[in-house]
Amino acid sequence: MVPSWPHQPLSRRRALTVATGLAAGAALPLGGTAPDASASSAATYTNPVIWQDFADIDVIRVGDTYYASASTMHYSPGAPVLRSYDLVNWEIAGHSVPVLDFGAKYDLNGARGYVRGIWASSLAYRPSNRTFYWLGQIDFAKSYVYTAPAAEGPWSRLTTIGTAYYDAGLLVDTDDTLYVAYGNTTINVAQLSPDGRTQVRTQQVFTTPSSVGTLEGSRFYKINGQYYIFLTRPANGQYILKSSGGPFGPYTMRQVLLDLRGPIPGGGVPHQGGLVQTSSGAWYYLAFVDAYPGGRMPALAPVTWTSDGWPVVQLVNGAWGTTYPSPAVPAPPRPVTPMTGVDTFNSTTLSPRWEWNHNPDNTKWSAGNGLTLRTATVTNDLYWARNTLTHRIQGPTSTATVELDHSAMRDGDRAGLALLRDSSAWIGLKRDGGVTRVARVGGLTMDTNWNTTGTGTELASAPVSGSRIWLRASADIRPGSPRPGTFSYSTDGTNFTRLGPDFTMGNDWRFFMGYRFALFNHATQALGGAVRVTRFELSTP
Structure with a gap:
């Protein structure tokens, strides 16, 4: 997320970005499989899948359950954790940040925290200790890590790290190492200690070409042995970095989307979200649509992969679809709790x-x-x-x-x-x-x-x-x-x-x-x- 976009007119700010997030820590095969548009069920879903304000989404799958996190700025508790069994119907399970104890301004005590607080942050699951992790920076000063045994909590602060991981993407690697991709225009990767409490190293891995402009909104993945950092160009483009040489690069860049029409009339383009794979191998991208005055609304689209390992969002008539076939997933264990x-x-x-x-x-x-x-x-x-x-x-x-x-x-x-x-x-x-x-x-x-x-x-x-x-x-x-x-x-x-x-x-x-x-x-x-x-x-x- 970006504090301001002075260099772009509103028409471009509303256009596009595409980012991603998947089952953290697993080496996931590309599989080349597209969601089966001719699946036995003819059911479809309609975008936005949530017509409520949940922005800067990170999304993961743990077993057959999907979880997502979102920005909440000055609202408390912060960083809601959403839960779904089908990527379409969502409920709010809890909050990763129980209280904004980052200074008196968040108590309206002599100062105010409007448009501060919980910005774009990251949600991950670590299989080795069966623990959920939330990581984000506050006030461009420090980063915080919270953990919980379950999405609904209880969440507690694990550590404070002196580096401000702006627009962080947390990766649990297949060897259980924790990495963080972060930054604005200059993209960095940090390695955390095995307990996740301290920073072991950080290194610049990419500088955005001036022809592209600003890149931010990191989401960090390991897929089929390769490392990916998904980056938003606010707010009309999406770029992706790929490395075959390890988490610290070198990375090559490819433009994913530019000026794509979105599914909400009068709204922007889905961007700055996450990529996730279902248990059957299909891939989906959950992003948000700028749709003020209501905020930023999550929208879902299927994704396929090229033979050389680049994601492709599946479009409908050249746009992010208003409807798609519903994901093929196991029967949910229960209905989710309605948001109304x-x-x-x-x-x-x-x-x-x-x-x-x-x-x-x-x-x-x-x-x-x-x-x-x-x-x-x-x-x-x-x-x-x-x-x-x-x-x-x-x-x-x-x-x-x-x-x-x-x-x-x-x-x-x-x-x-x-x-x-x-x-x-x-x-x-x-x-x-x-x-x-x-x-x-x-x-x-x-x-x-x-x-x-x-x-x-x-x-x-x-x-x-x-x-x-x-x-x-x-x-x-x-x-x-x-x-x-x-x-x-x-x-x-x-x-x-x-x-x-x-x-x-x-x-x-x-x-x-x-x-x-x-x-x-x-x-x-x-x-x-x-x-x-x-x-x-x-x-x-």
Whole structure:
């Protein structure tokens, strides 16, 4: 992932990159096998396979189960681990980084970590100790390695390494040696100690030709005895390096894709993801599509190999296909957990589909009988408010409905449901002078340095009585226009009243993360108030 692409116009930034990631540590045969388009099952799948924001994907197979990791920036916990049994239907199993304990800014304590934190990183499995590994750099300063016995955790920090492995790809070699490919334009390979705790050596292995420009987004593989580093040219090309002489090269380069049309109308081209082989020998590429305002959506395509060992993404009418035959895989052991539906917060822990905006103050929230959010910050700026809980939006259109008990709010408190990004809007409750109103607020904005430029303006309001209200936000995240977000409320959970004008969601790429639904409760006068969310539902038409 790249912090900015000033040298390329938006039309090119949205174009293409292709990267890869496979069952870490195994020497995998090319096999020359294409996915069987005439398989006995005529079933097909449709791209994007996940219409939610999961970017910079690394994907692996362990047995007959597939796992993927993604960037989460300032959201906590970070680096979600996705799980699938067929590469098409995915669930969130857990998070590799349980808390962003990389400095006070990730606690919204005197500074903020927006568009920092978990960038493109790597997920791998080490068969020798049956352990999952996550590796990534933070703030261009240090790299961190987390491990877990299972994808859902518990994850714990193994080590901190002084070298910042930018856009890292972790390889578990067939002899169990750990290697990391990383860098921007100058590509390096590092070797780690056998325990994975320290760096043994690092060496530059490739310098990008000026005619190509920037290459980054390393994914590192050993396939059929050869080493591959897959690299993204943000965001319209994909290149691949291949070495027959070992992990430190020398490498030869080949362009894989350039300016390829993607499967989401108005969106970009699938890029910066991973390559994975099924147990039957077929290869697939799981990448993401720039599709703001929603974010970056995973898309899947089959891959074949040339006789001399280069991957070829299979296209449909010259483009990344909207549909392909479904992968031939064993019957799944169970259905995956849907990423939409109802949450009543009956457990004392949150479902992994939830992530906080920065680290939460864990003394100010609880779950088990609904979700209780006690005010954790005194501020008039939602971007500074702690304990804002977020949920990815389901595309292309979806609706979030929240049932909220506001009887414990105090004067000055603000609580509700937001469409959250660097330009935000919300519907919620304002309590002032002992009176509670439902309000529609817009004009919450940041500049390109992620400083607040607008704390919000009330655009409409209505009086409310009683202690319970239903709040609803609908989002159309299809790229292009008009990208509307609409807000409504109900006092009985059945009849909803629109409040305020439509909100036009922004589609600039520089914030990287897409819009999210966000539950918030913050004070503007003094702490002590609370709200209780008894039900959250994410639904699609």
